[in-house]
Amino acid sequence: MKYLALSIWLATLLNAEGYEIGHGAEINDKLHMGGYLSAEYKSSDIQDELELDDVALLLYGNLSSSFSYLLELEASPFYSIDFKDDTTTIDTKFHYERVYVDYRYSELLNIRVGKQITPIGYWNLEPINVLRDTSSSPLYSYIMFPKLLTGLDLYGYLDDEYSVSYHLFVQNSKDLDEEYTNIKTDYFIGVSLRYEVSDSLQFGGSAGRYKTIDDPKNINFVQINIKYDNDPWVVQSEVAYNDIEYTVDGDNDSRLSGYIQTKYNINNHHALIARYEYMDSGREDIVDHIAVIGYSYRPIYALSIKTEYQLNSDSDLNRAIVSLSVLF
Amino acid sequence: MSMKIIALLLLANIYLMATEYIVITSHRNTISTLSPKQIKDIFLMKRHFINGKKIIPVNASSTQALRKAFEESILKTDREKLNRYWIKKHFQGISPPIVQSSENSIKAFVKNVDGAVGYIPRSQLDNSLKVLYEF
Numbered sequence: 001m002k003y004l005a006l007s008i009w010l011a012t013l014l015n016a017e018g019y020e021i022g023h024g025a026e027i028n029d030k031l032h033m034g035g036y037l038s039a040e041y042k043s044s045d046i047q048d049e050l051e052l053d054d055v056a057l058l059l060y061g062n063l064s065s066s067f068s069y070l071l072e073l074e075a076s077p078f079y080s081i082d083f084k085d086d087t088t089t090i091d092t093k094f095h096y097e098r099v100y101v102d103y104r105y106s107e108l109l110n111i112r113v114g115k116q117i118t119p120i121g122y123w124n125l126e127p128i129n130v131l132r133d134t135s136s137s138p139l140y141s142y143i144m145f146p147k148l149l150t151g152l153d154l155y156g157y158l159d160d161e162y163s164v165s166y167h168l169f170v171q172n173s174k175d176l177d178e179e180y181t182n183i184k185t186d187y188f189i190g191v192s193l194r195y196e197v198s199d200s201l202q203f204g205g206s207a208g209r210y211k212t213i214d215d216p217k218n219i220n221f222v223q224i225n226i227k228y229d230n231d232p233w234v235v236q237s238e239v240a241y242n243d244i245e246y247t248v249d250g251d252n253d254s255r256l257s258g259y260i261q262t263k264y265n266i267n268n269h270h271a272l273i274a275r276y277e278y279m280d281s282g283r284e285d286i287v288d289h290i291a292v293i294g295y296s297y298r299p300i301y302a303l304s305i306k307t308e309y310q311l312n313s314d315s316d317l318n319r320a321i322v323s324l325s326v327l328f
Numbered sequence: 329m330s331m332k333i334i335a336l337l338l339l340a341n342i343y344l345m346a347t348e349y350i351v352i353t354s355h356r357n358t359i360s361t362l363s364p365k366q367i368k369d370i371f372l373m374k375r376h377f378i379n380g381k382k383i384i385p386v387n388a389s390s391t392q393a394l395r396k397a398f399e400e401s402i403l404k405t406d407r408e409k410l411n412r413y414w415i416k417k418h419f420q421g422i423s424p425p426i427v428q429s430s431e432n433s434i435k436a437f438v439k440n441v442d443g444a445v446g447y448i449p450r451s452q453l454d455n456s457l458k459v460l461y462e463f
Binding site for chain 1: 366412415418420
């Protein structure tokens with residue numbers, strides 16, 4: 001039944017008037033349809049796996065001149081084959097990735113309510129394979145703060161030139177779809193700032209606190225980010241620090257993680273990517289260094305074919321990844 | 329002397345070429361001028377207000393020379409980069425500005441829709457429209 005619904009969705013989308021790949025289909029001002037999917041093959045000494053990783057549906061539109069909405073449903077991993085164990089897994093359950101309503105009040109104050117992407121840094125804001133430069137995401141993006149927020153975000157610009165933007169966000173309940181988030185939390189508060197120095201240079205930072213539900217901890221975090229984007233080069237870096245209080249034993253800990261990534265656009269279709277990642281997990285006494293070399297080919301921007309090789313300080317984790325992803 | 333005249337004519341020609349197009353709104357709109365950065369932010373759907381007033385941008389269709397001139401002079405980018413920009417915005421749930429297929433329909437939209445801002449050739453200007461910027 002779900003396959004039939006998905007097929008109908010895709011057929012409706014692709015046959016809609018004015019449909020353009022990567023831009024979705026605007027049925028009317030209140031309804032814009034889209035979606036994306038990605039497939040990945042991962043190979044290492046301990047892994048040999050093919051996944052239809054993301055299958056997602058996107059709906060958004062304007063409810064009035066001030067209100068808009070977005071709904072994103074995603075199944076991940078939708079279908080996977082583990083060649084080492086010779087097993088196949090199918091999970092067609094669609095989760096709420098994003099469900100929110102936006103209210104545009106003024107330059108200074110806009111309000112977003114619902115489940116949304118946590119407005120921190122760069123990587124977290126473009127988390128899907130087709131928009132990324134590499135198939136994999138840096139460790140930093142999984143472990144330092146909840147990627148998704150179910151709550152309230154107040155945001156806007158602080159100056160007339162629209163150079164300084166802010167987000168003030170809070171969550172004071174469980175996630176709308178707890179199965180589908182990297183860190184389960186029922187309390188998350190933070191602020192982030194971004195300064196666009198020019199079209200090619202921007203930097204910013206975030207700070208906040210969250211409480212984890214599993215293995216209860218209170219975690220304070222600070223994060224900084226910088227991006228230089230001047231064709232053909234794009235260089236970006238993000239670093240975050242966690243100050244951890246274990247609520248059961250009262251112990252304290254800390255964690256530091258970050259990455260720096262450089263992309264060289266050979267032309268509009270081909271790019272080379274190099275990334276270095278670092279993670280120092282205090283109490284667990286794990287220090288990870290990861291180097292990633294990648295190549296990206298986009299016959300059109302909304303269709304991405306990528307390959308990469310990861311060198312890990314634990315050589316068992318060295319791996320190759322090839323992916324194909326598309327945004328409808 | 330003749331060299332001075334030629335130089336003056338060249339300068340005048342450059343000025344006329346530089347102000348071939350105009351950014352417009354209706355006289356009902358209280359804003360009187362926009363900077364290139366403000367126009368760029370409005371048409372990239374980053375900015376929805378000017379001095380507290382809600383703004384609705386209207387684009388020329390992508391095949392019009394007018395649109396190409398606007399993208400080169402104001403947005404200062406090419407189609408490929410704009411395409412990438414709007415694909416990223418699609419994921420964020422943000423659509424590009426409304427498109428009108430002719431200069432007359434842009435003028436009609438700007439006259440009739442409160443807060444609308446568009447662009448047309450200078451030759452199309454009439455008394456019902458206010459010039460916010462020339463390019």
